[in-house]
Amino acid sequence: MQLKVGELAKRSGLTVRALHHYHAIGLLSPSARAENGYRLYGRDDIARLHQIQALRRFGLSLAEIGAFLDQPGVPLAGIVARQIAALDRQIEQAAQLRARLAQLHGQLLGGAEPELADWLNTLELMTMYDKYFSQDELDRLPMYRSSQSGSPDADWLALIAEVRAQIDAGVAPEAQRPRELATRWMTLLVRDTGGDPRLLVKLNAMYEREPSMQEHVGISPAMRDYVLRAFSESKLLVYEKYLTPGEIRHLRAHYDDRAAEWPQLMADARDAIDAGHAPGSPAGQALARRWMTLFSSYAGKDPATHAKFRQAMMSEPGLTAGTWASDELLGFMRQSMASLAQAR
Incomplete structure (x- = not known):
């Protein structure tokens, strides 16, 4: 059996455009040619198309399908497992969204009028966290659970306000009060990452790559740098009790x-x-x-x-x-x- 592209499109339920696209990306190419020059799809080509359509129903991308069909050693089980994992993540995210919608629905039925902007901010934060953390990590990240409560963390709100006041007043980060605030800041951060440095690394990446994250939490890069400088100073002052002047100079020059x-x-x-x-x-x-x-x-x-x-x-x-x-x-x-x- 040999079919022209239009005939194959009609029998397969695909469009001619889709078949041309498969040809263009090297996924499915007609292997025969008629005397008049028309390209024809043979039996093997049609069998390959059946495989492509079956794999598409699994939700695989065209690139994944091409890799599987062109390299017999690629295990289909592994590809399908990745799709299952992706679907599991989508289900988890949908469940989280449903929970937030149910909460909003309950508030509305109870006569409350939650601020729409605050609710949307919460959903945006959820989306950002999902990009950087697995569900298991989110379950171990107190900061995330707090962000989903709908109520800002009072400890952080107060601390951010105090640090901003120090900055606005022109107080150097090396001064005593900024050092005290920096220690509180870092202690809260340890608490809200569950003491896990792996979660801190991902949180830092999210902060660096998501400008809206900085807006949500109210912590600008300048404020973060101020806190880190004050925190470093608190450690340097302790080390200085044990070191010679020369050692202290080297430490201060290279600590950061x-x-x-x-x-x-x-x-x-x-x-x-x-x-x-x-x-x-x-x-x-x-x-x-x-x-x-x-x-x-x-x-x-x-x-x-x-x-x-x-x-x-x-x-x-x-x-x-x-x-x-x-x-x-x-x-x-x-x-x-x-x-x-x-x-x-």
């Missing part, structure tokens, strides 16, 4: 050079712990090397200076306040670094 890399490193360490890697394993030692590289970027290379930092960490609980460096994570990293030192 690679500070942005710490959350990802702690997230990776958390992954290693949860995966059951031993501190002395290759994964643990690789983390130890990265940790020492970041630490040395502000502490220098002198082992004697490193000992002073370790003494400060053991003597000053405030150094880990407002950070994601839990006792478990720090213990794992100490053992990893000890293992790395023994291996040298």
